[in-house]
Amino acid sequence: MTDVKKGAGAAARTSVSVAVTGSGGAGVMTAGNMLLAAAAKAGWYGLMVRSSGPQIRGGEAAALCRFATHPLDCLDDRFDVLVAVDWENLHRFADEIPLDSASLLVGDPAQGNPPEVYVKSAARYAQLGIKGIAKAISGSWPNMVVLGVAAGLIGLPKDAVRAVVEKTLKKSRDGLAPSLAAVEAGYEAASRIGGDAKLAPPGPRSEPRWLISGNQAAGYGAVRGGVRFVAGYPITPATEVLEWLAPALADVGGVLVQAEDELASINMIIGASFGGVPSLTATSGPGLSLMIEALGLAVAAEVPIVVVDVMRGGPSTGIPAKSEQSDVSIAVNGLHGDAPRIVVAPNSVSDCLVTTQWAVHLAETLQSPAIVLSDQFFGQTRAVVDRPPDATYAGRRLTAAPNADAYKRYAVTESGISPMAIPGNPGTAYTADGLEHTDRGIPSSGARDHTIQLAKRERKLLGHEYGDFWADIEGEGDIAVVTFGSCTGPVREARSRAAADGVQTRLVSMRLLAPAQADRLAKALAGVKRVLVVEQNHSGQFLKYLRSEFQLPGEVKSFRRPGPLPIRADELHHQLVDWSRA
Amino acid sequence: MTTATARPTVPISARDFKSDYNPIWCPGCGDYSVVLSFTRAFASLGLRPENTAVVSGIGCSSRIPAYLTSYGFHGVHGRSLAAAAGLKLARPDLTVVVASGDGDGYSIGGNHFMHACRRNVDMTYVVMDNHVYGMTKGQPSPTTEPDWNSKLSPGGTGVRTFHPLVIALAAGANFVARAFSGDPSGTANVLVEAIKTPGFSFVEILSPCVTFRPEQREWKNAVRPAPVGTTNDPARAARYIMTDDGFNLGILYRGERAPYQPPMGRGNKQPADLEKGFAI
């Protein structure tokens, strides 16, 4: 949020956005990461989104950073500063890095002219020979100059930057001095360039803070939830969940296995969980598609598992490294048969932790598969966050006692949950089955058994008390925004901007998508006259789901757009204000 | 996980490993005898039903877990090896046996077969091979002769057969054997050795489908002990198996490759220790 009116002079801002770009070998991602780490050290909040061209090595790359005095859930609508090492293919980022007349473009005239689109943006163009400066300092790198320039322009204390550079280069004795010199030169250049992108000093730090990505947070949430077995197959943008978990699980006495494909990874975790060990896999759309049959097995055989789906652009291979909320339909509906399942969606980078932990808890308690709908934005964004609260969820898997009398694995109970015998438990051997079965687990195609078991599995999920964590509900007003996942951040910002314009709105950010909490949503929307449903996909999958399972009061409008461009607070803000006046 | 109970002293007989649930298999099906071999092998190894798990996919043969008194997992078509690997890696204390058919194991599950051999998790993989898809009423499988006529492939598939034993060897299985359902004791002995041998053991059991391949009743006259003994040289074993006619029985290969078993349960940090990596 640009809390200071454009061109309002030297008043410090509470949020500032900086992009650094460059092509192969420029090291802009490293510069962005160091900038983020330094901002964190200095007491600011921040986040960084990575964007790159299709090339595996050497392509154009951009680190999209935003820093603020308050926690952040999304990028801003525009950028205050763009520091470009070169102009190679920079135009490809034009949509992702919008500049306007209040923006500052820093670039090297020796590399040619800035792309047309940026010339037209009327951003102030400050010429700076970045590569030349770096060349003049033997042993230094252009990205260290970039780091200094960007840090200087936003008023980042030099100590914090120096400390991060020292920490990063502590092993390279020869590299440190020239890098520090390059940072220094960058700061000097920044002071010459000037501008009004200075960020206000940070507030007091109350909570301990973390620098974390959503994928790491999901991994840690899994471990905190008790997951000790993970099998997975690499896929962008979910791989980092697995990569974080591999050593982490080993540390806590668990195991990660790289499977031969997603069919194997999901069946492996089902096998492990049948063995009594809470289990999880992480994947993205193409992998989730392959896992569907086995998810149904977990439903029918009542084996708890968690699948973290880090959504990317689809269908098919789609847009692998870009975010999209387009797996809603497959997650809530994508199984054959009547197959109740749990679908949850974190609504911030740090919420990936608690929501994944919750998913493990729900899966274990309800002996059911749970899908966590994260997305590429959460997964691959690194953010400075307050340490998430320690969530303690009571319930655990209900297991059978040794030599339980006349044990029936799928005994029909009031709650629908029946004690699960874990291999090793004497006297309760049974066969878990994906075939419809009797309460003993014997295959049955009888109408009675089918009806009873279908109802039991449904009852388990519908009867559970999910608590207030099912959604984040904020504000009052007769316009409500219903959304989920990574749209929550921009919606929150849009609401507070609308509030500044005198338009009060409500927010319902649903964390529990399935089973549908129709009564709870009805309560949250009581008295509402207009509902804006916000989602990031083309066909309105979330709205369709809401329409099929919930009653939405009053006039309903859909605000949606597919990836890869994020939905921005600015457009939502206008939508809300315009609608309130219509 | 494993419930600590006093070590039972009463030995468990083969009969105790049978369940009281009556197979739905066609009378005459070779798989009936495989149940007998399983129960005999389990009993002779002194296994306990609670510490034994039989994992299967889908097919007539894959129905076997329900007919046994042990923990059983009847999963989806073709994925039994994956489920079993997950179970064994998470619960190394269990004895894990996987049961499959030639369709389940070599066709839809073919990829897992190769990787299971390669991964070499300590478990025993039993494929009841009847050269046909029994459960779906008689379609050709990867081991069906190319000229076998069926509704789905009139006149035969014209496609050469798959050679599971050689593929197992090439992919790295640590134990490769062929058995015959009509020889339940011999098969039980092979299973005992397969289960005892660390790593991935592959046992192909020729098991007639009397409904769709009634001519397989004659297999009892075709099988014979392999004229060669067990070797630990995969190349030798492969050469031998490649040239046999598919009816030589016995343990054809036994290697010494260490099983894959990541150290489940070894790390002893607390989850909170992992937070250090995130703190600023």
Added chain:
Amino acid sequence: MNAKKAAAKPARGHPRKAAAGAKSRPEAGIASIDELMAYAYALELEAAERYAEFADAMEAHNNREVAELFRKLARIENRHAEQVLEEMGWVSPPDAPHGGYKWEGFEAPESGDVTELHYLMQPYHALQIALHNEKRAHAFFGSLVKQARNAKVRKAAQEMEQEEAEHVRLIEEWIKRTPKPDADWAIDPDPPVLAD
């Protein structure tokens, strides 16, 4: 492998006897009555268990008549096994000899071959299976007679051989009383229904 061809034309030079391989008959010959009777007991008991399984299978496939017949055969073989215990004054089943029983074929000679079952089979077929089993048992004891290492064992084996001959005769008579099936007994107008 081309199993179809191999199956159609049982491999020459590898007759079924060779298949017995490592578990050829108790070649060294049986040295004691105890050992002989342990063989007799195991043979009868395994036959009984097999018939019981056959009965279960037929019952599961709604062929009650043949299920009953197999049940009856199971009872008869169980009685034979008990008789062995009684004769020997054994209170519990004998231990198997070291290294297990060594039969001529894959299994104890009186145990029926699973693959001979058919869901539409008739008592006549079941009795053919029984006849085949009794004949094999008869031949088994006949070969023990030849190999017996002493007169006592030989005499006992001869008695068993005679008993099996009597069983063969009884089954043959039973068969005479049993109607022969029509040529189309195995024809089912409906296709199989398996379907996972």
